[in-house]
Every structure is written in C-alpha cells, then in structure tokens.
Amino acid sequence: MTPSSSAVDSGLRVKAVLCLMLFFAVLGPGLWHLWKYTPWSSFVPPAPLLATDLPGAAVEIPQAPLETSQIAIPRTIVLRAAPNCPDPADAAATAQRLARDGVRRVLLQFKQDETDEFEGGSLFFPSPLAPVAAGFEDGRLLRFAEAMAAAGIEVCAWVPLLHDPAAARLHPEWQAQNVAVEEEGHALTGWWSRSKSGRMSKTQPGWLCPRHPDVRRYEATIVRAAVESCRPFLRGVYVDFIRFDDDFSCVCPRCLGATAKLAGKKSVKAGDLPAALANRSSLWKAWTAGRGDAIREVADTMRNAIEEVAPDLWLGACVLPFSANDYRLNTQSGQDLTKLCLAGVDEIMLMGYWDDWALSPGWLAESLRNAERQTHGEARVSCVLDGDMSVQRTMATLDALRDWKGERAFFHYGAWRSEVLAGLRQAEARLAEIGRMPSPASTALVVRIDTEPDSNGSYEKVNPEMIRSLLRLFAEEDIPATFVTCGRLAEIEPEVILEAHRAGHEIAVHAYDHEQLDERPDAEQIAIVDRSLAVFRRLGVPISGFAAPRNSITPAVRDRLIAHGLLWDGSEAYDPQISWLNAEAAASSTNDRAGIVVLPFIVPNDWDARHLQHLSAPEMAAAWETRLVKTIDTRTNLFVLGIHQWIVAEPGNLDAVRRFIRFAKTRRECRFVTAREAARQVLAEGARADGLAWRWNDAPEPFHLAR
Ligand SMILES: [Zn+2]
Numbered sequence: 120m121t122p123s124s125s126a127v128d129s130g131l132r133v134k135a136v137l138c139l140m141l142f143f144a145v146l147g148p149g150l151w152h153l154w155k156y157t158p159w160s161s162f163v164p165p166a167p168l169l170a171t172d173l174p175g176a177a178v179e180i181p182q183a184p185l186e187t188s189q190i191a192i193p194r195t196i197v198l199r200a201a202p203n204c205p206d207p208a209d210a211a212a213t214a215q216r217l218a219r220d221g222v223r224r225v226l227l228q229f230k231q232d233e234t235d236e237f238e239g240g241s242l243f244f245p246s247p248l249a250p251v252a253a254g255f256e257d258g259r260l261l262r263f264a265e266a267m268a269a270a271g272i273e274v275c276a277w278v279p280l281l282h283d284p285a286a287a288r289l290h291p292e293w294q295a296q297n298v299a300v301e302e303e304g305h306a307l308t309g310w311w312s313r314s315k316s317g318r319m320s321k322t323q324p325g326w327l328c329p330r331h332p333d334v335r336r337y338e339a340t341i342v343r344a345a346v347e348s349c350r351p352f353l354r355g356v357y358v359d360f361i362r363f364d365d366d367f368s369c370v371c372p373r374c375l376g377a378t379a380k381l382a383g384k385k386s387v388k389a390g391d392l393p394a395a396l397a398n399r400s401s402l403w404k405a406w407t408a409g410r411g412d413a414i415r416e417v418a419d420t421m422r423n424a425i426e427e428v429a430p431d432l433w434l435g436a437c438v439l440p441f442s443a444n445d446y447r448l449n450t451q452s453g454q455d456l457t458k459l460c461l462a463g464v465d466e467i468m469l470m471g472y473w474d475d476w477a478l479s480p481g482w483l484a485e486s487l488r489n490a491e492r493q494t495h496g497e498a499r500v501s502c503v504l505d506g507d508m509s510v511q512r513t514m515a516t517l518d519a520l521r522d523w524k525g526e527r528a529f530f531h532y533g534a535w536r537s538e539v540l541a542g543l544r545q546a547e548a549r550l551a552e553i554g555r556m557p558s559p560a561s562t563a564l565v566v567r568i569d570t571e572p573d574s575n576g577s578y579e580k581v582n583p584e585m586i587r588s589l590l591r592l593f594a595e596e597d598i599p600a601t602f603v604t605c606g607r608l609a610e611i612e613p614e615v616i617l618e619a620h621r622a623g624h625e626i627a628v629h630a631y632d633h634e635q636l637d638e639r640p641d642a643e644q645i646a647i648v649d650r651s652l653a654v655f656r657r658l659g660v661p662i663s664g665f666a667a668p669r670n671s672i673t674p675a676v677r678d679r680l681i682a683h684g685l686l687w688d689g690s691e692a693y694d695p696q697i698s699w700l701n702a703e704a705a706a707s708s709t710n711d712r713a714g715i716v717v718l719p720f721i722v723p724n725d726w727d728a729r730h731l732q733h734l735s736a737p738e739m740a741a742a743w744e745t746r747l748v749k750t751i752d753t754r755t756n757l758f759v760l761g762i763h764q765w766i767v768a769e770p771g772n773l774d775a776v777r778r779f780i781r782f783a784k785t786r787r788e789c790r791f792v793t794a795r796e797a798a799r800q801v802l803a804e805g806a807r808a809d810g811l812a813w814r815w816n817d818a819p820e821p822f823h824l825a826r
C-alpha cells in the first residue's frame with residue numbers, strides 16, 4: 120500500500136495524537152468488550168501481609184547521571200510554545216537548561232499547529248492579524264527567543280501554514296475541498312462512486328486551498344509579522360503544513376480549473392480523479408504536476424515575504440518523506456522537492472516518523488538519499504525525528520542514518536524536560552558504546568498463556584485438557600512457555616499446573632479470580648495480590664511474574680509486586696503496527712530506586728483477533744507474523760504473544776499458534792524464552808548498554824518467594 124491512500128500525517132506533530140488515537144481505536148473496543156464480561160468476585164480478602172514481611176525489590180534502578188561530554192544530540196529541537204513557554208519568568212532558566220542539555224538550535228513555534236492547547240492557527244506573538252494564544256499577548260515568546268539567543272542557542276521560527284483552523288473558521292471560502300468519498304470500507308480501486316446528490320467535493324476541515332490568493336497573502340503576512348516580531352534573534356524560518364492533505368485535494372473550482380488548463384481539457388470534475396489515478400492517465404499527470412506547482416508558488420510567496428524584511432534569513436520547509444521516494448505515486452502532499460528548491464527553499468527537512476507509518480529506519484535512510492538526489496545540491500536536506508521514541512527505536516534510527524551526514528532534529532509534542540533530552544543522549548551513548556545495533560537483532564519471543572476462567576468468568580467449561588493440548592504442542596515444538604495463571608484456577612486444577620511447571624514452563628500469576636484490580640480499593644488490590652501469590656507458594660511453584668487481568672494494573676498493585684520481589688509485570692500491551700512500548704524497568708511509586716521489569720504483550724491477542732476483529736484462525740496467525748516481522752525489523756528485543764488456554768484449545772486456533780511458532784522458528788533473530796528469561800535479558804541489556812543501569816538484588820534463583 121502506498122502511503123498516499125490514507126490520511127497519513129499532517130505536520131510535525133499530529134503524529135503523536137494520531138498514534139494515540141489509533142492505539143485507543145484498537146484497544147478501546149477490546150477493553151470495552153472485555154469490560155462487559157468482568158467476572159465480579161465476592162470473596163472476602165484476607166488481611167494483607169505487613170510490608171516488613173516482604174522480601175523487597177528484585178530490581179534496583181540506578182540514579183547515576185549520564186556522561187554527556189561526547190554526546191552530539193540533540194543539537195536541534197522543535198519547541199512547541201504552549202508546553203515549553205508557559206511563563207515568561209522561566210525564559211532564562213529554560214534557555215540555560217536547554218543549552219546545558221546540548222541544544223544548539225531551536226525551531227521555536229510562532230503559530231499553533233493543531234487545535235489542542237489553542238485553536239490551530241493562533242499566534243504566539245502579539246498581532247492583529249489572527250487570534251493570539253491566551254497569555255502570549257504579552258510578547259513572552261520574544262523573551263524566550265531572546266533568552267535562547269543569550270544562551271548561545273540559534274533561534275529559528277517554526278511556522279505552520281496551510282493547516283489553519285482559525286483562518287478556516289473566519290474565512291470558510293478559503294477552505295480546501297477534497298473528493299467526497301461515498302462511504303468507507305471500499306477497496307482502493309472502485310471505492311469512489313458518484314454521490315446520489317451529485318455532490319462530489321467536501322470541505323477539508325482546517326485546511327486551506329494553496330491556490331487561493333488570499334490564503335497565500337494571509338499566510339505570507341503572518342510569516343513576515345513573525346519575523347518582524349523577533350528579527351534581532353532570528354536566524355531562519357521553517358514553514359510547515361506547506362502541502363495538500365489528501366490525494367484528492369484541492370478540488371475547488373479554482374484548482375479544477377488550473378488542472379483542466381494543464382491537461383488541455385475544457386473542464387475537469389472532481390469525480391474524474393479517482394479513475395485518473397487508477398489509470399495513471401494524462402489527467403493524473405496534470406493533477407500531480409499542478410499540485411507541485413501550487414505548493415512551489417506558496418513557497419515562493421513565503422520566500423518573498425521574508426526577503427522584504429530580512430533578506431538573509433534561512434528558509435526551511437518541513438515535508439513528508441513520501442515524495443522523496445516517488446512523487447508520481449504519492450500525491451498527497453504536492454511537495455515536489457525539485458520544485459521547492461526552485462522556489463528558493465534553503466533546506467528540505469523530511470519528517471522521519473517512520474514508525475507512525477509502519478515503515479522502517481532503513482526506509483527513512485533511503486528517503487533521505489532520494490531527497491538529496493532530487494534537490495541536486497540546491498538545498499540542504501535534513502530530517503526531524505520523533506523525540507519520544509523508545510531508546511531502542513531511537514538507537515535503531517540513528518544506526519540506520521549513520522552513513523547520512525545531514526542534520527537530525529528532534530520533535531517532541533510536550534515539554535522538553537531534561538529526562539526527554541536525556542533519553543536521546545542515552546540512545547546515542549548506548550549506540551556509541553555498542554558500535555552498531557546488533558544485526559540481526561535478537562528478539563526474545565515469549566508465548567504467554569493467560570490461564571483463567573472463560574469470558575463469562577466461569578470455570579465450568581475450562582478443563583485441564585485445554586492446558587495439556589498446549590503442553591503437547593510446546594513439547595512437539597520444543598519451546599518454553601509462560602502460563603499466567605489465576606490463583607483460583609490453580610486451586611481447582613493444581614495437578615496440571617504442576618505438570619506445566621515440571622515440564623520447564625514458567626508459571627506466573629494472573630490475580631486470584633481474574634479481578635478487575637483498578638476498580639477496587641487499594642487494600643483489596645493488595646490483598647488479591649497476596650492471596651494469589653500464596654496459592655502458588657503453597658503449591659511450591661516459584662513465581663517471578665504477574666499480569667493484571669485486562670491490564671488493570673495500579674500503582675498499589677505494582678508497588679506490592681515490587682515489595683514481593685517479583686521480577687516482571689506483564690500488565691501492558693501495544694500493537695507494533697501503530698505504536699510501541701519498550702520493555703524496561705518501571706520504578707515503584709514510593710521508591711524510585713526499586714522497580715520491576717514491564718514486559719508488554721502484543722495486540723491483537725487471540726481474543727482481540729477472533730472475537731473483536733473477527734479474523735479467521737489463519738488470519739490471526741498472519742496478523743501475528745506481520746507484527747513479529749515489524750518487531751524484528753525495528754530491532755525491538757521482545758515479542759510477547761498473548762493467548763488464552765480456553766480460546767487456543769479450539770483446534771483451528773491451536774493450529775494458528777503452531778503455524779506462528781513455526782514461522783518464528785524460520786527467523787533466526789528469534790529466541791523462544793520464558794518471560795522470566797526475557798526480563799533478565801532486558802535487565803542485562805540495560806546494564807550493558809549504558810554502563811550503569813539496573814541491578815538486581817542477589818535474590819536466589821529462581822525467584823522463590825520468602826517463606
Ligand atoms: Zn483549491
């Protein structure tokens with residue numbers, strides 16, 4: 120699939136929001152659905168153990184500062200105004216802290232990008248041209264710019280342009296139009312059909328038509344005013360949202376007229392365009408060329424506006440990376456890099472958010488090389504990376520870009536706290552220490568079976584044979600697994616749990632009766648943890664891990680797990696296609712030196728796949744395979760498959776698990792391990808890579824609970 124077919128990204132920062140929205144779009148329905156099946160237990164919990172009875176944390180988290188003298192990143196950061204410049208009294212301290220943290224160049228936000236803290240299009244400097252963000256009427260942004268310049272940081276203005284909800288609200292006639300899509304759910308080809316009402320275009324909310332002369336004038340006036348507001352401290356301007364937002368935008372009469380002229384036709388209708396794409400017809404060529412020209416003219420207008428007041432300012436343009444690979448196919452942006460250079464843009468900054476688009480660091484490296492070819496040395500090529508990726512993903516990205524010498528800037532949606540900057544330095548330091556990312560990376564693969572009552576909370580239909588069918592499968596495939604087991608089930612069926620334990624599999628704990636922990640008072644949560652662990656202690660099964668039912672983890676539960684000396688907590692999940700969670704130590708809420716390794720599992724699990732997404736069993740296996748490949752390709756060190764004994768015991772589902780296991784065996788980067796071993800690997804890598812990190816206590820192995 121080409122990225123052009125969907126509304127991908129819309130600027131430096133919407134990515135974070137998009138990612139979260141997708142995450143909840145996937146998880147939300149699942150959580151809701153599970154919620155309906157919450158089995159409410161009525162047991163009266165025993166009194167909790169006193170804290171002094173507990174063995175204490177297995178994982179210690181170090182506090183030593185990082186050695187930063189050799190670290191080159193982050194040199195350039197994009198600084199959003201609302202979270203970073205709330206109080207003018209902080210300007211000097213903020214600037215000095217950023218300078219100490221290695222920042223040498225800041226792209227400072229002069230106009231709001233999306234509507235969240237403020238309406239998109241609001242200004243962060245006093246001006247009658249557009250609404251000014253509340254609090255910024257006092258000119259505080261200038262104070263920050265001045266303070267940064269004084270701290271030796273180069274200041275550039277970051278100005279989002281054509282995504283401008285404030286302007287769209289005040290001037291509805293400026294809004295871009297795109298081809299109306301009848302309904303969702305159609306395949307890419309043949310998805311469009313003529314609307315019954317005959318309406319073929321719809322408004323793109325918040326996006327302005329790049330060909331509208333008043334739009335260009337308005338945005339150019341704002342850019343010029345931004346420069347004038349802060350001229351003595353500015354070294355450059357970076358424009359963003361300088362593009363169309365959709366393959367089939369803009370289809371206002373002006374844009375269709377321009378397309379018809381280029382195509383040598385009397386007229387063009389919005390409804391002609393989907394077929395033109397399907398056939399790659401001459402109309403399509405005219406459409407894409409015309410869009411590139413329109414964006415070039417916007418860039419031209421901005422260049423001229425800046426030169427009127429400051430001829431020597433550097434002009435950068437933040438662009439989506441897709442056009443670098445194939446402009447003819449990816450028309451979403453209209454960002455033809457060669458044409459942007461002709462407009463006098465000094466720097467093309469590719470937005471390198473590869474993980475948001477299910478792409479890879481290697482893809483980004485290729486995009487940058489292509490961008491250099493297309494700019495013919497007429498503009499500098501740089502890229503901006505996610506500032507809030509995991510350390511592992513940042514390392515993988517920097518590793519892929521090691522042969523590319525251009526500037527790597529970083530974007531962060533929130534406040535650039537020292538910890539965020541430290542994460543970037545840590546990634547660079549770790550990479551410097553290990554040389555290259557291990558290639559191929561070793562991905563620990565954990566098969567985790569939630570061993571529990573069925574979705575109605577009933578134990579009647581679950582039986583030992585379900586577990587035995589899995590034990591046979593794991594024996595045949597010669598792999599270890601981890602049974603995350605409810606205490607009550609272990610009381611009902613102790614023999615088969617002991618069988619799994621004796622076969623070398625790990626037994627971990629899944630509360631007592633699959634309770635929704637976060638719905639109960641803290642004391643009850645703690646009592647459930649204690650009660651469930653006590654069941655396995657009586658059975659003589661050593662426990663080092665816990666997973667809260669439906670990820671209903673709370674600080675009280677996690678603290679209690681840490682106090683019990685547990686090594687890992689499996690109460691988080693993510694879909695590698697759209698998001699990430701790093702396996703790493705999380706600190707206790709009361710003692711930041713004591714912690715536990717959090718091992719997130721992958722969604723969809725078997726419940727999501729079969730019961731929420733209604734995938735067939737082979738489709739479920741394929742979904743897991745896709746995510747495993749993605750995990751390996753991004754050199755993520757952990758993949759936890761989540762399944763349930765009462766779901767996979769069905770023959771088709773069991774076959775899907777077998778198919779997935781065999782697929783994983785063909786990937787030599789994968790090692791099947793228990794969750795306990797995976798957690799140890801996470802700790803060992805942490806310790807090795809930054810030279811100071813986590814230690815664990817000399818707890819006896821395996822992790823027998825005290826008493
Ligand atoms: Zn238009």
Ligand SMILES: [Zn+2]
Binds near residue numbers: 569668
């Ligand atoms: Zn469960």
